[in-house]
Each structure stands twice: as structure tokens, then as C-alpha cells.
Amino acid sequence: MLETIRSLARRKSPWIMHVPCGGCNGCDIEVVAALTPKFDVERFGVLQKGSPRHADILLVTGVVTAQVVDRLKRIYDLTPNPKFVVAFGSCAVDGDIFREAYGFAGPLDKVLPVDMYVPGCPPRPEALIDGLNKLLRKL
Amino acid sequence: MALKRHIIFEALRSLVNPFTTKYPKRPYIPQEGFRGAAEYEGDKCVGCGACSQVCPTGAITYEDSGGYRRLRLDYGVCSFCGRCEETCPWGAIYLTEKYELAVYDRSEAQTCVDIPLFECTHCGRPFFPSSQMMASIEKVDETLRKYGIAREELARLIQICPACSFTVDNMPERRMFMRRLVR
Ligand code: SF4
Ligand code: SF4
Ligand code: SF4
Numbered sequence: 001m002l003e004t005i006r007s008l009a010r011r012k013s014p015w016i017m018h019v020p021c022g023g024c025n026g027c028d029i030e031v032v033a034a035l036t037p038k039f040d041v042e043r044f045g046v047l048q049k050g051s052p053r054h055a056d057i058l059l060v061t062g063v064v065t066a067q068v069v070d071r072l073k074r075i076y077d078l079t080p081n082p083k084f085v086v087a088f089g090s091c092a093v094d095g096d097i098f099r100e101a102y103g104f105a106g107p108l109d110k111v112l113p114v115d116m117y118v119p120g121c122p123p124r125p126e127a128l129i130d131g132l133n134k135l136l137r138k139l
Numbered sequence: 140m141a142l143k144r145h146i147i148f149e150a151l152r153s154l155v156n157p158f159t160t161k162y163p164k165r166p167y168i169p170q171e172g173f174r175g176a177a178e179y180e181g182d183k184c185v186g187c188g189a190c191s192q193v194c195p196t197g198a199i200t201y202e203d204s205g206g207y208r209r210l211r212l213d214y215g216v217c218s219f220c221g222r223c224e225e226t227c228p229w230g231a232i233y234l235t236e237k238y239e240l241a242v243y244d245r246s247e248a249q250t251c252v253d254i255p256l257f258e259c260t261h262c263g264r265p266f267f268p269s270s271q272m273m274a275s276i277e278k279v280d281e282t283l284r285k286y287g288i289a290r291e292e293l294a295r296l297i298q299i300c301p302a303c304s305f306t307v308d309n310m311p312e313r314r315m316f317m318r319r320l321v322r
Contacts, residue, residue, distance in 0.1 A: 040159045090196075093215035093245070097196050107215075109245060118241045119176075119214035119248050126160070126167045131241035133163055138243065 010056065010082070011136050013045035017055035019075060022103065023062025023096075026122040027089035031061060034125035041129060044136070052078040057135070059128075063091040064111055065103040076112050086116040086131060093117050169236045174219045176237040177212055179252035184231035186210065186254030186268030190223035199223060206265045207253045214240055214248040229274070259300035261309075266300040286320060 020028045034041050035048055049055045052075045064072065076083070087108045090096035094107045108114055115138070118131040160167065169175065186208045191199035198216035201208055212223075212232075223232045242248045256265035257272055276294060283293060296304075296316060303309060 037159055039162070043159070090215055090217060090219075093248070094213065096216060097218050099196065099216065114245075116241055116243060117215060117245055117248055119217065120238065120240060121218040121220075123240070124167070124169075124238045126162050127238050127241060129162055130239045134241050134243070 007139065011139050014056050014132065014136060015047045015049045015054055016057040016059045017049050017052050019058055019060045019072065021060060021062035021068045022065035023089060023091040027061035027091065030122040030125055031059060031088065031128065034128045039125040039129065041132065044132065046132065053080065055079055057084045057086060059086050059088055060092050060108055061088045063095050063098040064105050064108050066105045069105045069111055072111055084115045084135060085112050086118065086135065087114045088118045088128065089123060090119050090121045093119050096121055169238065173236050174221050174234045176214055176235055176240055177217065177223055177232055178235050178250055179210065180231045181252050183229050184252050184254060185229055185271040185274045187271050189226055189228065190232050193222045193226045195220060195222060203256060203265065206256050208256055208268050210252050212250050215245060257298065259303055260298045261303040262300060264300055272297065
């Protein structure tokens with residue numbers, strides 16, 4: 001009983017924390033666009049949170065650089081269980097145009113376990129909604 | 140006062156016709172010229188690999204194995220720039236309007252096309268996409284006619300893999316052929 005309530009609550013209010021790494025900012029703008037009234041991900045109970053301690057989903061955008069690896073791991077450790085990681089944008093999925101750059105520290109799935117990959121450069125806000133929908137369906 | 144009226148008007152209007160998209164319920168139709176996931180057109184592609192040469196991110200790779208050349212486009216690496224579509228001489232790769240690319244597994248975010256390879260008439264080793272060979276002969280058809288060379292003659296020469304074509308017994312024939320061209 002408690003478990004059903006818990007899983008229902010989880011599915012109806014997935015709070016996200018947006019973690020911008022070293023991309024070009026294109027994806028970050030699309031994530032912010034998805035929070036605006038035009039796309040309104042709050043329809044699905046998605047709230048943007050400023051602290052990993054409040055978040056269920058880490059929405060990682062941009063390429064994982066050598067600078068950000070340790071911080072990314074720390075943010076992941078601070079997130080309460082159960083936690084999910086979404087790689088948003090080709091940069092997070094596999095480095096995109098930066099994959100041969102000196103600061104590139106591997107695709108996101110080398111650093112964190114990733115639950116959802118959303119390729120695109122940048123993906124549309126609709127692609128984010130689609131990705132979140134597919135992720136919530138899996139919960 | 141005018142602003143207040145405007146706000147009230149907007150509020151009433153969005154009651155009837157909401158501003159927010161209906162996205163997951165109603166599909167989103169991209170604008171014209173939207174650059175979505177690239178797709179191959181298998182029967183047009185000749186396997187020349189030009190797209191993989193120009194791709195700025197290296198999203199397109201190919202490998203020859205088992206008598207086929209497999210071209211693989213990795214959406215996780217692609218930057219959706221459209222260079223491949225621009226470059227392909229055969230119009231065999233094009234950007235679709237697909238944007239719902241979210242996957243649970245990295246290896247699903249890709250598209251492949253297999254092009255059969257031609258076997259060397261001497262050693263039997265597959266070495267070159269057969270459709271590219273046909274297409275190249277087609278392209279030089281006019282020049283061949285100018286030099287009075289039969290198609291079959293050229294075809295016979297280029298159906299030998301590089302390893303075999305420079306052997307002693309194959310060299311004289313090739314040299315004679317070249318001499319006819321530079322005459
Ligand atoms: S995926 Fe493209 S738009 Fe997004 S951060 Fe990387 S380069 Fe920028
Ligand atoms: S898609 Fe076009 S450029 Fe790429 S291998 Fe096929 S024919 Fe060549
Ligand atoms: S759209 Fe650009 S990045 Fe993507 S495969 Fe084509 S050339 Fe490469």
C-alpha cells in the first residue's frame with residue numbers, strides 16, 4: 001500500500017535538477033524553454049530545483065569536462081535515492097563536436113549511470129517532454 | 140488602463156485557446172527546414188563514405204566485414220548540422236523531421252545501412268562497394284567513348300583489388316591501358 005502511494009507520488013512529481021556541464025549553452029536554453037508556459041513541463045509535476053537534495057532526476061546537459069567530473073559525482077552522491085540521470089543533448093550522450101577536445105572527460109555514462117539518453121543538438125523542448133515521459137513510464 | 144485591458148483580454152483568450160502546447164497528446168509538427176535525425180536511403184547509397192569524411196563530429200563511421208560495408212550514424216554524436224545531406228553526391232542521406240529520439244540504451248540511438256562489397260576477380264577478397272563501382276563507370280561513360288574504350292575493359296581492370304593489381308602478371312595490361320589514355 002505504502003509502496004503504491006510512493007511510486008504514484010514519484011511518477012506524479014518528478015523534481016529535476018538541471019546540471020549544466022561544459023556545453024555551448026544551447027541545451028540549457030532548451031531546458032529553460034521547457035519550463036516556460038509555452039511547453040510547461042509543470043503539467044507533469046516537474047519542478048526545477050536548485051539543490052540535488054530535493055531532486056529525483058538529474059538533467060545533465062553539455063559535455064562532461066575534466067573540471068566537472070568530481071563535482072558531478074558529488075552532486076550524484078548528494079541526490080537521495082531513487083535517483084535517475086538523463087543525458088540531455090548529444091554533448092552529454094557522447095561529446096558531440098567536443099569529443100576530441102583536450103578537456104573532454106568521456107561521455108556521461110562513463111561517469112554516472114545514465115537512465116535516459118536524449119540525442120539532439122540541441123533537442124527540442126518536446127524531446128525533453130518525450131524523454132521524461134518515457135522515463136516516468138519506466139518507474 | 141490599456142495594459143490592464145490587454146492583460147484581461149489575454150487571460151480570457153487563453154481560457155478559450157490555451158497558449159501551452161498539447162504536445163504529448165497532440166504531436167508537434169516541426170517548422171519547415173527543421174533539422175532532425177538523419178536517415179539513409181538504402182537503395183540510393185553507394186557506400187562511398189563521403190558523408191563520413193565531411194561529418195564534423197565523426198558521427199558517421201564505416202567498416203567492411205563479411206562482404207558488406209556497414210555505415211553507422213550515431214545520433215549521440217551527431218550535431219544535426221546537415222553537412223552529410225549537403226555533400227552526398229547521390230542524395231542518399233537526408234535529415235528527417237524526427238525529434239523524439241530519447242532511448243534507454245545508448246546503442247539504440249543509431250541508424251545503419253549495409254552495402255554489399257565487390258569481390259576481387261583474382262583473390263576473391265571483398266574490397267569495394269559494388270554499387271559505387273557501377274556508379275563510377277556510369278560517370279566516366281562519356282570519356283570512355285571519347286577514347287574508344289569499352290566499358291567491360293575498364294570494368295575488368297577495376298574489379299581487381301589493389302593487392303592483386305600490382306602483381307607482375309597484371310602490371311603490363313594496366314600499363315597498356317594507361318598509355319592509351321595519355322596518348
Ligand atoms: S548538444 Fe549541441 S546545443 Fe547542446 S550543449 Fe552540446 S553543442 Fe550545445
Ligand atoms: S550516404 Fe551518400 S555520401 Fe554517404 S556513403 Fe552513401 S552515397 Fe556516399
Ligand atoms: S548531420 Fe552533421 S553531424 Fe550529423 S551525421 Fe550529418 S554531417 Fe555528421
